[in-house]
Every structure is written in C-alpha cells, then in structure tokens.
Amino acid sequence: MAEKPQPVRVQYCQVCSLPPEYCEFGSDFDKCKPWLIQNVPDLYPHLINEANEKEADKVADKLQGTAISSGSSDAAASSATKQEEVKRLPGGKIKKKDKQEVIIEKVVRNKRKSITTVKGLELFGVKLSDASKKLGKKFATGASVVKGPTEKEQIDVQGDISYDIVEFITDTWPDVPEKAIFFIEDGKKVPAA
Template identity: 80%
Template sequence: MAEKPQPVRVLYCPLCSLPAEYCEFGPDFEKCKPWLVQNAPELYPDLIKEANAKETDKVTDQLESTGISSDGATPSAPKQEVRRLPGGKIKKKEKQEVVIEKVVRNKRKCITTVKGLELFGVKLSDASKKLGKKFATGASVVKGPTEKEQVDVQGDISYDIVEFITETWPDVPENAIFFIEDGRKVPAA
C-alpha cells in the first residue's frame, strides 16, 4: 500500500501575506527583506549578500564620519552623496535642462509644454502666472506622464518663449533650453 502524501507546508510572510517566494512581487518588498533574511534565507541568497554589504557600508560610513577611511588613511576630499533606489540601483543626477514641446490637439489647437524650470529654482506656479500674462493665454501647472510637474500654456508660443525665459529667469542659460521636434531633442540656441 502506498504512503499517504503529506501536505506541503507553505511559509507565509506576515507583512505582505504572500508566500515567502512571492514576496518580491508584493506591494512592498523592502519591508519584507529583513523578515526574509531571518526566516527564509535559502529563498533569497542575494538578500544575505546585500545585508552583509550594507553592514560593511555602515561601518565604513561610521569610520569616514570620524575622519578615517576604510584603508586607515584620512580622506582627502568629502565624498558626494549618492542616492540609492530600491534594489541598490544608483539614481542618476538629473541634467539641468528646460524642455519645450508643442502638442497639437483637435487639429488646430496647440499646447506648449515647458518642463524642467524647477531644476533652476523657479517656482512653477509663478512661472505659469508670468507665462499666462505675457502671452495672454491660459497657463497651468500639471503633472506630466512621468509624474513630474510641468507648465502647460495654451497656444503655440514656442517661438517667443526662449527669449522670455532667459530674460525673466537669468539663472536659466540659453544653452540649457531644448525643443522637442519630430521626437528629437534640438537645442534652442
């Protein structure tokens, strides 16, 4: 007579309530990582390496904050702060540039979109007011497709906007302003 099969024991994560092997697809994998390292190390061996690397980084940072580098020498220049994304990826620093794009809707109506003014310290609400007054149109601050705020101005004002931006906000150099034409980024200067 054959043995009765035993039920499979499934380890569930108490944080995301998914089986441990599916935590990485859950709502917040970062919160689950410490629990997984402690309770299911065989499922995610990379997490253990990452946890060890973080411990080493903490010790190195503590040494450097006291003025000693990890090799025992005093540091010659301060280290630039690097922003890390989840998963340990390094976030690239955004280029400081203003991108102007003309979007045509309903065959004749145009909207001119201005992105990147906030990188030069310009308040977008003030910018939309000034652009609206200068060109006598409606202008507003909206969230773009990449969840970043941008200024939308009604009408095709792309011909005068470069001169207006450089005069109104001297911190914005003309060589940092670009147009998007036919899907390509073209310098305005």
C-alpha cells in the first residue's frame, strides 16, 4: 500500500504575505529584506552581501565625518561632489546627475507637418511656461509644455523652427551657453555650435 502524500508546507513572508520567492516582485521588497535575510538567507544570498556593504558604507561615512571635523577640506569637497553626481535608484542602480544641456529635436508627422521639441531649459532656471509663450510669440506658432516619454516636461513647438531657435534661446536667456545646446539628428546628438 502506497503512502499517502504529505501536503506541501508553504512559508509566506510576514511583511508582504507573498511566498519568499516572489517578494522581489512585490511593492514592499525593501521592507521585506530584513525578514528575508533572517528567515530565508539561502534564497537571496545577494541581500546578505548588500547588508554587509551598507554596514561598511556607514563605517566609512563615520570615518569621513571625523576627517571633515579634523580639517581635511580637500577630501571633503571631492567626496561631496561625488555624492551630488551619483543618485541611487530603486534596486540599487546608480544614476548620474543630469547634465545641463538643452536638446532640440525635430519630429516629423504626417509627412509634411513637424514638431520641434525643446528639452532641458528648466535645468538653467528657465520657467517652461514662460519659455513656451515666448517661443510661440517669436515664431508665430503654437507652443505648449508637455510631459515627454521620460516623464520630464518639455516644450513642443508646432513647425520646424530648428533653424533659428539656438540664436533665440541664447539671446533670450543668457544663462544658457551655446555650447550646451544640442540637436538630435538621425538619432545622434550633434552640437549646435
């Protein structure tokens, strides 16, 4: 006579109530990490390494804090600029700070009509709503502030105004240098100057 099969006992995360294998796909994975390290360390070995790295970072920050208070200003200034340039994203990925540059791209639609998009003016302290009004008046066309595909705001101007826009931008907003203006042509970034 065959033995009766025993039921499978499934363990669930106490934080998100998913099986531990699926915690990384849940919305509270950062909150689940301590529970996973304690209860299922073999399932996520990289979490243990991350925890050790965080502890090492805390110790390094404490040592750096004592170096700052002792008077080493050069090391403090260089480390502060590195921290400003680097931004941590969810999942531990590192994102560098956006470069201050204006990107102008012409998008053709319906074979004859085109839209010129201007991205990055806000990085120079330009208010986008005011800029769109000025662009619309200067080129006698419609201009509006819209969210682009990367969820950042950009200015869409009806028509092909790429021939005259660089001069207008540098004259209207002197904080924007001509070296920081680029065109997107055939998928490549080309300097405007």
